Amino acid sequence: ALVSLRQLLDYAAEHSFAVPAFNISNMEQVQAIMQAADACDSPVIMQGSAGANRYAGEVFLRHLILAAVEQYPHIPVVMHRDHGPTPDICAQAIQAGFSSVMMDGSLQEDMKTPASFEYNVEVTRTVVRMAHACGVSVEGEIGCLGSLEAKQETGGHTPVKPDHNRLLTDPGEAAEFVKQTGIDALAVAIGTSHGAYKFSKPPTGDILVISRLQTLQQRLPNMHFVMHGSSSVPQEWLQIINEFGGDIPETYGVPVAEIVEGIKYGVRKVNIDTDLRMASTGAIRRFLAQPENTAELDARKTYQAARDAMQTLCQSRYEAFGSAGHA
Ligand code: G3H
Ligand code: 13P
Ligand code: NA
Ligand code: ZN
16 A cells, blocks of 8 residues: 555654665566565555656656555555655645655755755745645755765766765754754765765775764654665676676675664665666676577566566565565
8 A cells, every 4th residue: 555654664663674765767676676575575665766757757657656556455655756856846746646755955956056954944844834735745855965966967877986074964954954844754964875886995884974873863863864875786786797798897885784773773764776776787687698598589588687686686675674574
C-alpha cells in the first residue's frame, strides 16, 4: 500500500532502522527493488528525480510505482519526489499522487546557486502547508550537499572533490529551519556528495562526520535525518565494469558500515542511485561479453541480468539498514 514518508519513518524510528530510498528511472529497477523487498519483507521508498522524469516521462514513472503497489499489496511503499526545485513542481507531484516530496531550497530555482536561509524557509514552508493539507510528507534540506551542481554540469563523469567544511549542516541553523518549516524529514550534509566520485582514496572508516550527526540529534531528537549521496560505489562492480570494456577511474563511496553508524543517530532515509547504476552497467557489460551471448538478440535476457544484479544489491541494503522484516 502507498504510505507517506512520515508514517514509515516514524515507525522506523521506533524500531531504530533506516530505509534505503532508491532512485528509479525504469521498470527493471522498480522490479528489482520490489522483488528484493518481497524476499526480505522490507518496506520500500522509491523516488523520482527531474532526470528520471526527463528519461521516462512523469506519467510512466508514476505508473511504474503504482504497478509495484498493486503487485505487492502487502508491502508499504513511499512514492517520493527527489530534489523538487520549486514549490510549483512539488505541488504538481502532490497533485499527481506522490505520498512525499522533497523541497530542495538549499539551492535556488536553477539548482546551482546556493540559496539564502530565508529563501529556503520560505519555499519549504509553502510546500509543507500544501503537502500536509493533502496528507503528503515533506523532506527539506539544510546545508549544501556536494556535487549536485558539478554533476549536472558534467553529466556525473568528472571526479569532484567535496569540500567537507563548507558542506556540513550547522546544527543551530537546522534546529531553526525545522522549527520554522514543520518538515517531516531533514536532509543533512555530513560529508557525502552525489554521484560515483565521492572520495578519491579508500575511505578509512571515519569518512562521515558522525559527530555532527550526534550534535544534530541532540538538538533535534525527534527529527528523521536523510542522507543523500549514500551509494557505496561497490569496488567489485567497478572492477567488473572495467574488466568488460569500461573505463571508470579509481573512486570510492560511503562504506555501508558508516551508514549503519549514522542510523544510530537518527538517519532514517538513505538515498541510493549510483549503486544501482553500477550494478546494472556491470551486469549488462559482463552478460554481453560472454562468448555464449555474442549472438543473443533477446534483449530481455540482458535486462534480466541487470535486474538480478540490482535485486541482490537492494536486498543487501535492506538487510544492512535493518528495514528487512519490517514490511
Ligand atoms: O539526486 C541525484 C540523483 O542521483 C538523481 O540523478 O538527475 O541524473 O536522475 P539524475
Ligand atoms: P548517490 O549518487 O550516492 O547514489 O546519491 C543519490 C541521491 O542522493 C539521490 O537524491
Ligand atoms: Na529526496
Ligand atoms: Zn540527493
